[in-house]
Amino acid sequence: xxxxxxxxxxxxxxxxxxxxxxxxxxxxxxxxxxxxxxxxxxxxxxxxxxxxxxxxxxxxxxxxxxxxxxxxxxxxxxxxxxxxxxxxxxxxxxxxxxxxxxxxxxxxxxxxxxxxxxxxxxxxxxxxxxxxxxxxxxxxxxxxxxxxxxxxxxxxxxxxxxxxxxxxxxxxxxxxxxxxxxxxxxxxxxxxxxxxxxxxxxxxxxxxxxxxxxxxxxxxxxxxxxxxxxxxxxxxxxxxxxxxxxxxxxxxxxxxxxxxxxxxxxxxxxxxxxxxxxxxxxxxxxxxxxxxxxxxxxxxxxxxxxxxxxxxxxxxxxxxxxxxxxxxxxxxxxxxxxxxxxxxxxxxxxxxxxxxxxxxxxxxxxxxxxxxxxxxxxxxxxxxxxxxxxxxxxxxxxxxxxxxxxxxxxxxxxxxxxxxxxxxxxxxxxxxxxxxxxxxxxx
Numbered sequence: 001x002x003x004x005x006x007x008x009x010x011x012x013x014x015x016x017x018x019x020x021x022x023x024x025x026x027x028x029x030x031x032x033x034x035x036x037x038x039x040x041x042x043x044x045x046x047x048x049x050x051x052x053x054x055x056x057x058x059x060x061x062x063x064x065x066x067x068x069x070x071x072x073x074x075x076x077x078x079x080x081x082x083x084x085x086x087x088x089x090x091x092x093x094x095x096x097x098x099x100x101x102x103x104x105x106x107x108x109x110x111x112x113x114x115x116x117x118x119x120x121x122x123x124x125x126x127x128x129x130x131x132x133x134x135x136x137x138x139x140x141x142x143x144x145x146x147x148x149x150x151x152x153x154x155x156x157x158x159x160x161x162x163x164x165x166x167x168x169x170x171x172x173x174x175x176x177x178x179x180x181x182x183x184x185x186x187x188x189x190x191x192x193x194x195x196x197x198x199x200x201x202x203x204x205x206x207x208x209x210x211x212x213x214x215x216x217x218x219x220x221x222x223x224x225x226x227x228x229x230x231x232x233x234x235x236x237x238x239x240x241x242x243x244x245x246x247x248x249x250x251x252x253x254x255x256x257x258x259x260x261x262x263x264x265x266x267x268x269x270x271x272x273x274x275x276x277x278x279x280x281x282x283x284x285x286x287x288x289x290x291x292x293x294x295x296x297x298x299x300x301x302x303x304x305x306x307x308x309x310x311x312x313x314x315x316x317x318x319x320x321x322x323x324x325x326x327x328x329x330x331x332x333x334x335x336x337x338x339x340x341x342x343x344x345x346x347x348x349x350x351x352x353x354x355x356x357x358x359x360x361x362x363x364x365x366x367x368x369x370x371x372x373x374x375x376x377x378x379x380x381x382x383x384x385x386x387x388x389x390x391x392x393x394x395x396x397x398x399x400x401x402x403x404x405x406x407x408x409x410x411x412x413x414x415x416x417x418x419x420x421x422x423x424x425x426x427x428x429x430x431x432x433x434x435x436x437x438x439x440x441x442x443x
Contacts, residue, residue: 010412012336016328019066023126026064031212049212050075056208064244077254085157096155106169114194123276132201186261192334207236224296227310234317239325245331255329258336266396288383295363316359323352335409336404341411348421353390
């Protein structure tokens with residue numbers, strides 16, 4: 001890295017995510033100390049920590065509000081040309097309604113398709129997804145009513161109000177010409193939001209409850225319990241900030257979906273990492289846990305090594321959470337919402353995937369087994385396949401982003417020249433390729 005070869009500017013500043021992290025931490029402290037807070041403010045009710053599912057849901061609000069405030073008041077993202085908004089030349093409401101009605105038809109139809117899929121898919125009505133369905137069912141009337149105000153208001157200032165929602169509405173109404181490419185863009189974007197929003201809501205409560213209820217003082221001397229709790233706290237940060245990203249995909253925040261991945265292999269690589277399609281789950285074809293223990297078992301007789309190993313795992317989890325926080329309002333799988341070049345993305349293009357896979361290898365130690373040597377070989381090979389899936393995901397994402405934005409291509413090339421981790425991995429790849437191509441003499 002040098003002054004003559006500067007890193008491309010990031011579309012997202014570090015301040016947005018840090019503001020959200022601060023808001024989340026404040027809410028967690030309030031929930032942990034609720035008895036004192038309730039006494040201070042004379043609030044009626046129980047004097048126990050707020051660790052229920054709705055407290056976890058409220059954490060999303062406490063994360064989102066500082067992020068929105070920072071974006072609008074400090075960075076003034078709503079003034080960026082990339083929003084597609086011209087606030088200085090609002091159209092008359094009557095003119096805006098001409099496009100807004102068609103757009104509402106396209107928007108509501110997309111929501112109807114998502115609702116139908118929720119209804120038909122059995123997994124949404126059992127286990128952890130029940131909470132997500134409860135939340136989304138309650139939110140649906142509010143979204144419908146809010147869209148009646150939001151869409152005409154926004155259409156008054158959009159430079160080009162005929163977006164994907166409009167084209168889908170025009171296709172359904174059948175009175176005006178539409179562009180099928182815009183329709184596909186619209187449906188892909190809402191497919192991402194529909195699938196991942198339900199999943200993210202479903203996983204909010206467990207980790208949040210664990211962190212709020214945790215007795216840190218009781219486990220300070222236990223490296224395994226302390227590391228496990230700190231890792232859970234990092235996962236809470238990841239889930240909460242990511243949830244904000246999925247919810248706030250709107251143009252006034254410059255956080256809208258520019259495009260969703262158009263490549264089928266990109267969707268396959270992503271979806272097999274999440275329920276109900278997950279292949280790495282218990283009993284799945286890529287389950288690398290049978291006849292295995294974990295780091296705490298294998299290193300249990302070595303206290304110093306336990307502390308060191310636990311610290312390494314916590315560090316990897318913190319990098320994983322940092323990679324999400326760095327996205328600010330723009331986190332989302334399978335979408336392009338701007339180019340991120342700062343934070344951990346200044347060292348490697350895929351810090352979340354890299355840290356996650358390193359975590360799995362260090363925490364599972366698949367080459368050690370409670371079963372047979374064959375079990376160890378299988379687990380090691382299968383975890384290698386899991387890592388290969390994430391390499392596949394990374395490549396499909398790079399292909400999508402490189403096709404969408406010249407700035408990403410510039411960032412990709414800059415990383416190849418300057419990023420410490422990316423350059424090291426590339427050197428290893430080149431070295432292994434050269435060795436594979438070297439002809440060996442016959443014996």
